[in-house]
Amino acid sequence: MTASTFQTQGPSIEQSAAPAALSPFRTAVAYDRKLTTTVPRELVHRAAVAEVMLTDWKRLDDTRFDMTAQWPRGHSFFTAVEGVHHDPLIAAETIRQIGSLLAHAEFGVPFGHQFLMEELSVTVHPEQLEVARTPAALDLEVLCKEVKTRGSRLTSLCYETTVLREGRLAASGRFSFACIAPAVYRRLRPERVFDAEYGPIPLTAPVAPQSVGRTSPADVVLSPTGEPNHWQLRVDTRHPVLFDHQVDHVPGMVLLEAARQGATVALGGSPILPLGLQCEFKKYAELDRPCLIDALRLPKAPSAPEMVLVTGHQDGNIVFTATVTAAPAA
Incomplete structure (x- = not known):
């Protein structure tokens, strides 16, 4: 086995377990596996x-x-x-x-x-x-x-x-x-890295959570535009999971969630169980400009799973594409 360049290996539990008499607990148990x-x-x-x-x-x-x-x-x-x-x-x-x-x-x-x-x-x-x-x-x-x-x-x-x-x-x-x-990143994106004026666009209203398979409006990443199967990406930089840490662009997992939610609507709004996702990320999705999401239900054979093509556009350019294969939830 080739050693990891990062990990260090300490003594095993059985090697380092304290005798029962020295343990602050009433009973000391020596485990035969790593915690x-x-x-x-x-x-x-x-x-x-x-x-x-x-x-x-x-x-x-x-x-x-x-x-x-x-x-x-x-x-x-x-x-x-x-x-x-x-x-x-x-x-x-x-x-x-x-x-x-x-x-x-x-x-x-x-x-x-x-x-x-x-x-x-x-x-x-x-x-x-x-x-x-x-x-x-x-x-x-x-x-x-x-x-x-x-x-x-x-x-x-x-x-x-x-x-x-x-x-x-x-x-x-x-x-x-x-x-x-x-x-290199600073050369590619100097205005995003250094200019504090580039903040997120104002938070937009969510679609109904139940229509995208969610229970909380806070977890909805789509905002209505008045057109069917066409939304604006809802960017909530305060979300503790999707924006776990500060970034200068929309994280890829937000776009994956947009694909899942868009597919849910395109398939009728009932919860779906995604069986597969195939995603390509073309450009950074910027925080300070609207990103538009479209969903298209694809033709399929009668016994085949449903498939939905979801795309994201910003300033007329494709940001990402995702094909969601799904079955109705149990």
């Missing part, structure tokens, strides 16, 4: 520990890694679909977190570099997404397909992930991103 915790939140670009899904990782060779993760039974934003299935977008977020962890911990990218999402796809298997009486413990198999560098510096990464729950396939996905050094 579980999340990975450092900085490695996955989260400010809140509660938003960290990954719990451990191990390098197998230059391109393969084993990881573990956990999905909570309840989450403030990734709520269970109809109370039955874990939200498929929590699978997308888990797969996204892998990229920043690998970049920093295994490929030597310093903190402060910017990551630009390029492509994200995820497919889930509903029978393995059911919420149980305990959090979902997951094993992740990660294969890096493309590792691009300039000199010794990582410039982009593409990887595929298999998510297993008790040995059964729960989800799979592919993610790619570019890694941009701070000096």
Whole structure:
């Protein structure tokens, strides 16, 4: 096994457990396994520990890694679909977190570099997404397909992930991103980085939460325009999950949620269980200008799942496209 460039290995529990007589507790128990915790939140670009899904990782060779993760039974934003299935977008977020962890911990990218999402796809298997009486413990198999560098510096990464729950396939996905050094980022986006006048546009009114599969208006990312299947992106920079930390553009997970909500409306407004998402991110979605979202229900065979194409435009340019494959919720 190749050693991680980041992790350090401390003594195991059985090696370091205090004798019962020295323990401040009434009974000291020596465990024969490691205790579980999340990975450092900085490695996955989260400010809140509660938003960290990954719990451990191990390098197998230059391109393969084993990881573990956990999905909570309840989450403030990734709520269970109809109370039955874990939200498929929590699978997308888990797969996204892998990229920043690998970049920093295994490929030597310093903190402060910017990551630009390029492509994200995820497919889930509903029978393995059911919420149980305990959090979902997951094993992740990660294969890096493309590792691009300039000199010794990582410039982009593409990887595929298999998510297993008790040995059964729960989800799979592919993610790619570019890694941009701070000096380059300042040249690309000087006005966004340095000019305080570029703040978010005023918060717009949400569509009815029930129409997009939500219960709280705070979690709605679409605002009505008066046209069917056409909305303005609702950008609430105070949202504690979608805007977990300060950014100078709309996060990719906000656009994924817009795709899910747009598909929900296009399919009639009843809750849907996304079976798959295929997303391409073309440009930064800026905070200070309206971003328009459109949803188009695609033709399908009678027995096939529903498919909806969702696109985002800003200043006449495509920001992202997403194809949502969905089945009615249970």
